[in-house]
Amino acid sequence: METTPDFKVHVVGHNWAIDLFRQQEQVGRVAQSLLLTGPPNIGKSTLGRFWAQYLNCTAEPRPCGYCLSCRKVMSGNHPDIRVFDEDEALKIDQIRELQRELSLSPVEGRYRVALLCNFERATTGAANALLKTLEEPASQVVLILTAVEPGSLLPTIVSRCQMLKLRPLANEAILTALQTQWQTEPAQAELLTQLAAGRLGWAVNALTDQDFLARRSRFLEDMLDLLRMHRAERLDYASDLSRDTAALKEALVLWLIIWRDLLLLMSGGQTKVINLDWQDKLQPIARRSTLAQAKEMVVRLQKAYQNLDRNVNPRLNLEVVLLHLPRYADI
Numbered sequence: 001m002e003t004t005p006d007f008k009v010h011v012v013g014h015n016w017a018i019d020l021f022r023q024q025e026q027v028g029r030v031a032q033s034l035l036l037t038g039p040p041n042i043g044k045s046t047l048g049r050f051w052a053q054y055l056n057c058t059a060e061p062r063p064c065g066y067c068l069s070c071r072k073v074m075s076g077n078h079p080d081i082r083v084f085d086e087d088e089a090l091k092i093d094q095i096r097e098l099q100r101e102l103s104l105s106p107v108e109g110r111y112r113v114a115l116l117c118n119f120e121r122a123t124t125g126a127a128n129a130l131l132k133t134l135e136e137p138a139s140q141v142v143l144i145l146t147a148v149e150p151g152s153l154l155p156t157i158v159s160r161c162q163m164l165k166l167r168p169l170a171n172e173a174i175l176t177a178l179q180t181q182w183q184t185e186p187a188q189a190e191l192l193t194q195l196a197a198g199r200l201g202w203a204v205n206a207l208t209d210q211d212f213l214a215r216r217s218r219f220l221e222d223m224l225d226l227l228r229m230h231r232a233e234r235l236d237y238a239s240d241l242s243r244d245t246a247a248l249k250e251a252l253v254l255w256l257i258i259w260r261d262l263l264l265l266m267s268g269g270q271t272k273v274i275n276l277d278w279q280d281k282l283q284p285i286a287r288r289s290t291l292a293q294a295k296e297m298v299v300r301l302q303k304a305y306q307n308l309d310r311n312v313n314p315r316l317n318l319e320v321v322l323l324h325l326p327r328y329a330d331i
Protein backbone atom coordinates (compact mmCIF):
# COMPACT_ATOMS: atom_id res chain seq x y z
CA MET A 1 0.00 0.00 0.00
CA GLU A 2 1.30 3.42 -0.91
CA THR A 3 1.40 5.93 1.88
CA THR A 4 0.49 9.55 1.29
CA PRO A 5 3.46 11.85 1.75
CA ASP A 6 3.12 13.75 5.00
CA PHE A 7 4.09 17.41 4.88
CA LYS A 8 3.00 18.18 8.39
CA VAL A 9 5.09 19.75 11.14
CA HIS A 10 4.82 17.30 14.04
CA VAL A 11 4.99 18.73 17.51
CA VAL A 12 5.61 16.31 20.36
CA GLY A 13 4.13 17.54 23.65
CA HIS A 14 3.36 21.22 24.38
CA ASN A 15 -0.35 20.47 23.87
CA TRP A 16 -1.41 23.26 26.19
CA ALA A 17 0.34 25.81 23.95
CA ILE A 18 -1.30 24.44 20.80
CA ASP A 19 -4.71 24.47 22.52
CA LEU A 20 -4.15 28.07 23.53
CA PHE A 21 -3.19 29.09 19.96
CA ARG A 22 -6.27 27.38 18.54
CA GLN A 23 -8.61 28.96 21.05
CA GLN A 24 -7.22 32.39 20.30
CA GLU A 25 -7.63 31.85 16.57
CA GLN A 26 -11.21 30.58 16.93
CA VAL A 27 -12.28 33.79 18.60
CA GLY A 28 -10.34 35.92 16.12
CA ARG A 29 -7.61 36.93 18.55
CA VAL A 30 -4.41 35.52 17.10
CA ALA A 31 -1.49 36.79 19.18
CA GLN A 32 0.68 38.81 16.82
CA SER A 33 3.86 38.82 18.91
CA LEU A 34 4.77 35.55 20.56
CA LEU A 35 7.80 34.67 22.63
CA LEU A 36 8.48 30.95 23.16
CA THR A 37 10.98 30.28 25.93
CA GLY A 38 12.53 27.13 27.38
CA PRO A 39 15.71 24.98 27.40
CA PRO A 40 17.50 24.24 24.09
CA ASN A 41 16.15 21.45 21.87
CA ILE A 42 12.74 21.05 23.48
CA GLY A 43 10.81 22.04 20.36
CA LYS A 44 10.39 25.83 20.48
CA SER A 45 11.09 26.43 16.80
CA THR A 46 9.14 23.30 15.80
CA LEU A 47 6.12 24.72 17.61
CA GLY A 48 6.68 28.03 15.80
CA ARG A 49 6.77 26.25 12.42
CA PHE A 50 3.67 24.29 13.33
CA TRP A 51 1.78 27.48 14.10
CA ALA A 52 2.93 29.13 10.87
CA GLN A 53 1.73 26.07 8.95
CA TYR A 54 -1.56 25.95 10.84
CA LEU A 55 -2.37 29.59 10.20
CA ASN A 56 -1.86 29.25 6.44
CA CYS A 57 -3.14 25.73 5.74
CA THR A 58 -6.04 25.67 3.25
CA ALA A 59 -7.70 22.36 4.20
CA GLU A 60 -9.14 20.76 7.32
CA PRO A 61 -8.21 19.60 9.85
CA ARG A 62 -5.38 22.08 10.02
CA PRO A 63 -2.53 21.66 9.42
CA CYS A 64 -3.58 19.06 6.83
CA GLY A 65 -0.06 18.13 5.74
CA TYR A 66 -0.86 17.84 2.02
CA CYS A 67 -2.21 21.16 0.66
CA LEU A 68 0.11 23.34 -1.41
CA SER A 69 0.62 25.71 1.50
CA CYS A 70 1.62 22.89 3.89
CA ARG A 71 4.04 21.54 1.28
CA LYS A 72 5.64 24.92 0.81
CA VAL A 73 6.06 25.36 4.56
CA MET A 74 7.84 22.02 4.80
CA SER A 75 10.18 22.74 1.89
CA GLY A 76 10.90 26.23 3.19
CA ASN A 77 9.44 27.89 0.10
CA HIS A 78 6.32 29.57 1.43
CA PRO A 79 6.48 33.21 0.31
CA ASP A 80 4.69 34.45 3.44
CA ILE A 81 6.80 32.58 5.97
CA ARG A 82 10.28 33.61 6.95
CA VAL A 83 12.38 31.51 9.30
CA PHE A 84 15.64 32.75 10.81
CA ASP A 85 17.34 29.80 12.47
CA GLU A 86 20.98 30.35 11.59
CA ASP A 87 23.66 30.15 14.24
CA GLU A 88 24.85 33.65 13.42
CA ALA A 89 23.39 36.65 15.22
CA LEU A 90 20.50 38.41 13.47
CA LYS A 91 21.65 41.78 12.21
CA ILE A 92 19.88 45.09 11.83
CA ASP A 93 19.88 44.88 8.01
CA GLN A 94 18.04 41.56 8.12
CA ILE A 95 15.41 43.03 10.44
CA ARG A 96 14.96 46.06 8.16
CA GLU A 97 14.48 43.81 5.14
CA LEU A 98 12.01 41.69 7.09
CA GLN A 99 10.09 44.81 8.07
CA ARG A 100 9.71 45.79 4.43
CA GLU A 101 8.26 42.35 3.68
CA LEU A 102 5.94 42.41 6.68
CA SER A 103 4.48 45.75 5.62
CA LEU A 104 2.99 44.07 2.50
CA SER A 105 -0.13 41.91 2.42
CA PRO A 106 0.40 38.14 2.37
CA VAL A 107 1.09 36.80 -1.12
CA GLU A 108 -0.65 33.46 -0.86
CA GLY A 109 -1.67 32.76 2.70
CA ARG A 110 -3.75 34.37 5.41
CA TYR A 111 -0.80 35.51 7.51
CA ARG A 112 2.75 36.61 7.06
CA VAL A 113 4.69 34.78 9.76
CA ALA A 114 8.27 35.46 10.81
CA LEU A 115 9.99 32.97 13.10
CA LEU A 116 13.08 34.43 14.76
CA CYS A 117 14.91 31.61 16.56
CA ASN A 118 17.31 32.16 19.46
CA PHE A 119 16.58 35.85 19.52
CA GLU A 120 19.00 36.35 22.43
CA ARG A 121 21.74 36.05 19.79
CA ALA A 122 20.42 39.03 17.81
CA THR A 123 22.54 42.18 17.93
CA THR A 124 21.23 45.03 20.10
CA GLY A 125 20.69 47.05 16.95
CA ALA A 126 18.55 44.28 15.48
CA ALA A 127 16.57 43.90 18.70
CA ASN A 128 15.92 47.63 18.89
CA ALA A 129 14.88 47.72 15.24
CA LEU A 130 12.32 44.98 15.85
CA LEU A 131 10.67 46.89 18.71
CA LYS A 132 8.62 49.07 16.39
CA THR A 133 7.23 46.05 14.52
CA LEU A 134 6.37 44.35 17.79
CA GLU A 135 4.54 47.45 18.92
CA GLU A 136 2.42 48.00 15.82
CA PRO A 137 2.40 44.86 13.69
CA ALA A 138 0.36 44.99 10.48
CA SER A 139 -2.97 43.17 10.87
CA GLN A 140 -1.96 39.97 9.09
CA VAL A 141 1.48 39.62 10.64
CA VAL A 142 2.52 37.10 13.29
CA LEU A 143 5.98 37.36 14.83
CA ILE A 144 7.31 34.39 16.77
CA LEU A 145 10.51 34.79 18.79
CA THR A 146 12.27 31.97 20.63
CA ALA A 147 14.79 32.25 23.44
CA VAL A 148 16.11 30.08 26.26
CA GLU A 149 15.60 32.69 28.97
CA PRO A 150 13.44 35.82 28.75
CA GLY A 151 16.05 37.52 30.97
CA SER A 152 18.54 37.44 28.09
CA LEU A 153 16.32 39.71 25.96
CA LEU A 154 15.65 43.43 26.18
CA PRO A 155 12.80 43.92 28.69
CA THR A 156 11.05 46.08 26.08
CA ILE A 157 11.00 43.08 23.71
CA VAL A 158 9.60 40.73 26.37
CA SER A 159 6.90 43.15 27.47
CA ARG A 160 5.55 43.47 23.93
CA CYS A 161 5.15 39.72 23.41
CA GLN A 162 2.81 37.11 24.74
CA MET A 163 5.25 34.75 26.45
CA LEU A 164 4.78 30.98 26.58
CA LYS A 165 7.19 29.05 28.79
CA LEU A 166 7.75 25.61 27.31
CA ARG A 167 9.03 22.84 29.56
CA PRO A 168 11.15 19.75 28.89
CA LEU A 169 9.08 16.79 27.71
CA ALA A 170 8.20 13.75 29.80
CA ASN A 171 10.48 10.75 29.17
CA GLU A 172 7.47 8.72 28.05
CA ALA A 173 6.68 11.22 25.27
CA ILE A 174 10.29 11.14 24.03
CA LEU A 175 10.50 7.35 24.15
CA THR A 176 7.27 6.95 22.18
CA ALA A 177 8.22 9.60 19.62
CA LEU A 178 11.65 8.04 19.01
CA GLN A 179 10.11 4.63 18.41
CA THR A 180 7.07 5.63 16.36
CA GLN A 181 8.25 8.69 14.43
CA TRP A 182 11.96 7.96 14.10
CA GLN A 183 11.79 4.14 14.06
CA THR A 184 14.46 3.88 16.74
CA GLU A 185 15.21 0.43 18.19
CA PRO A 186 13.79 0.03 21.73
CA ALA A 187 17.17 -0.26 23.49
CA GLN A 188 18.64 2.75 21.74
CA ALA A 189 15.43 4.73 22.24
CA GLU A 190 15.63 3.99 25.97
CA LEU A 191 19.27 5.10 26.15
CA LEU A 192 18.67 8.30 24.20
CA THR A 193 15.60 9.11 26.31
CA GLN A 194 17.67 8.87 29.47
CA LEU A 195 20.37 11.07 28.01
CA ALA A 196 17.98 13.59 26.49
CA ALA A 197 16.61 14.86 29.82
CA GLY A 198 13.39 16.07 28.22
CA ARG A 199 14.97 17.47 25.06
CA LEU A 200 13.59 15.53 22.10
CA GLY A 201 15.62 17.63 19.68
CA TRP A 202 18.80 16.49 21.40
CA ALA A 203 17.82 12.82 21.03
CA VAL A 204 16.97 13.29 17.34
CA ASN A 205 20.29 15.03 16.73
CA ALA A 206 22.10 12.16 18.47
CA LEU A 207 20.35 9.68 16.13
CA THR A 208 22.02 11.27 13.14
CA ASP A 209 25.26 12.08 14.95
CA GLN A 210 27.70 9.44 13.70
CA ASP A 211 30.12 10.26 16.49
CA PHE A 212 27.66 9.82 19.31
CA LEU A 213 27.94 6.03 19.52
CA ALA A 214 31.71 6.30 19.29
CA ARG A 215 31.75 8.76 22.19
CA ARG A 216 29.48 6.46 24.18
CA SER A 217 31.95 3.58 23.75
CA ARG A 218 34.86 5.82 24.58
CA PHE A 219 33.33 6.96 27.87
CA LEU A 220 32.46 3.39 28.86
CA GLU A 221 36.04 2.31 28.17
CA ASP A 222 37.23 5.36 30.09
CA MET A 223 35.16 4.31 33.10
CA LEU A 224 36.76 0.84 33.01
CA ASP A 225 40.21 2.47 32.76
CA LEU A 226 39.42 4.87 35.59
CA LEU A 227 38.49 1.97 37.87
CA ARG A 228 42.00 0.57 37.28
CA MET A 229 43.79 3.91 37.67
CA HIS A 230 45.72 5.32 40.62
CA ARG A 231 44.87 8.65 42.18
CA ALA A 232 47.40 10.68 40.15
CA GLU A 233 46.17 9.26 36.83
CA ARG A 234 42.58 10.02 37.77
CA LEU A 235 43.52 13.62 38.53
CA ASP A 236 45.20 13.94 35.12
CA TYR A 237 42.09 12.56 33.48
CA ALA A 238 39.89 15.06 35.37
CA SER A 239 42.11 17.90 34.27
CA ASP A 240 41.80 16.88 30.59
CA LEU A 241 38.09 16.16 30.47
CA SER A 242 37.01 19.21 32.46
CA ARG A 243 38.33 21.51 29.72
CA ASP A 244 35.48 20.47 27.43
CA THR A 245 32.15 21.26 29.10
CA ALA A 246 30.00 19.47 26.52
CA ALA A 247 32.08 16.29 26.73
CA LEU A 248 32.11 16.45 30.53
CA LYS A 249 28.33 16.70 30.63
CA GLU A 250 27.91 13.78 28.28
CA ALA A 251 30.41 11.66 30.22
CA LEU A 252 28.69 12.30 33.55
CA VAL A 253 25.30 11.27 32.16
CA LEU A 254 26.70 8.14 30.51
CA TRP A 255 28.53 7.14 33.68
CA LEU A 256 25.42 7.79 35.72
CA ILE A 257 23.52 5.36 33.52
CA ILE A 258 26.35 2.82 33.83
CA TRP A 259 26.24 2.96 37.62
CA ARG A 260 22.45 2.73 37.63
CA ASP A 261 22.80 -0.34 35.43
CA LEU A 262 25.34 -1.78 37.86
CA LEU A 263 22.90 -1.28 40.73
CA LEU A 264 20.26 -3.15 38.74
CA LEU A 265 22.63 -5.96 37.84
CA MET A 266 23.67 -6.35 41.47
CA SER A 267 20.10 -6.46 42.69
CA GLY A 268 19.28 -9.11 40.10
CA GLY A 269 16.99 -7.02 37.94
CA GLN A 270 18.04 -6.97 34.29
CA THR A 271 14.85 -5.82 32.62
CA LYS A 272 15.60 -2.13 33.04
CA VAL A 273 19.30 -2.25 32.23
CA ILE A 274 19.88 0.39 29.55
CA ASN A 275 23.34 -0.57 28.37
CA LEU A 276 22.24 -4.09 27.42
CA ASP A 277 25.06 -4.44 24.89
CA TRP A 278 27.63 -3.84 27.62
CA GLN A 279 26.48 -6.44 30.12
CA ASP A 280 29.62 -8.54 29.59
CA LYS A 281 31.82 -5.60 30.48
CA LEU A 282 29.68 -4.49 33.40
CA GLN A 283 29.34 -7.91 35.08
CA PRO A 284 32.94 -8.05 36.43
CA ILE A 285 32.43 -4.64 38.06
CA ALA A 286 29.06 -5.71 39.45
CA ARG A 287 30.70 -8.75 41.02
CA ARG A 288 33.35 -6.67 42.81
CA SER A 289 31.28 -3.69 43.93
CA THR A 290 28.91 -3.54 46.85
CA LEU A 291 25.41 -2.14 46.59
CA ALA A 292 26.44 0.69 48.91
CA GLN A 293 29.33 1.64 46.58
CA ALA A 294 27.12 1.65 43.52
CA LYS A 295 24.47 3.72 45.28
CA GLU A 296 27.11 6.19 46.40
CA MET A 297 28.43 6.57 42.83
CA VAL A 298 24.91 7.19 41.47
CA VAL A 299 24.38 9.93 44.05
CA ARG A 300 27.81 11.49 43.42
CA LEU A 301 27.39 11.46 39.65
CA GLN A 302 23.94 13.02 39.91
CA LYS A 303 25.29 15.73 42.14
CA ALA A 304 28.27 16.39 39.88
CA TYR A 305 25.91 16.73 36.91
CA GLN A 306 23.71 19.21 38.75
CA ASN A 307 26.78 21.15 39.87
CA LEU A 308 27.63 21.92 36.24
CA ASP A 309 24.86 24.52 36.23
CA ARG A 310 25.89 25.97 39.59
CA ASN A 311 29.20 27.67 38.90
CA VAL A 312 31.16 24.93 40.63
CA ASN A 313 34.70 24.59 39.28
CA PRO A 314 34.31 21.82 36.66
CA ARG A 315 37.70 20.28 37.39
CA LEU A 316 37.21 20.08 41.18
CA ASN A 317 33.70 18.82 40.60
CA LEU A 318 34.98 15.95 38.46
CA GLU A 319 37.93 15.20 40.77
CA VAL A 320 35.58 14.61 43.70
CA VAL A 321 33.69 11.99 41.68
CA LEU A 322 36.72 10.24 40.28
CA LEU A 323 38.57 10.03 43.61
CA HIS A 324 35.55 8.30 45.12
CA LEU A 325 35.45 5.61 42.45
CA PRO A 326 36.42 2.20 43.83
CA ARG A 327 39.71 0.79 42.49
CA TYR A 328 39.75 -2.59 40.77
CA ALA A 329 43.21 -3.21 39.37
CA ASP A 330 42.32 -6.50 37.70
CA ILE A 331 39.12 -5.88 35.72
Ligand SMILES: [Zn+2]
Pocket: 056, 057, 058, 059, 063, 064, 065, 066, 067, 068, 069, 070
Ligand atom coordinates in the same frame (compact mmCIF):
# COMPACT_ATOMS: atom_id res chain seq x y z
ZN1 LIG B 1 -2.56 22.15 4.66
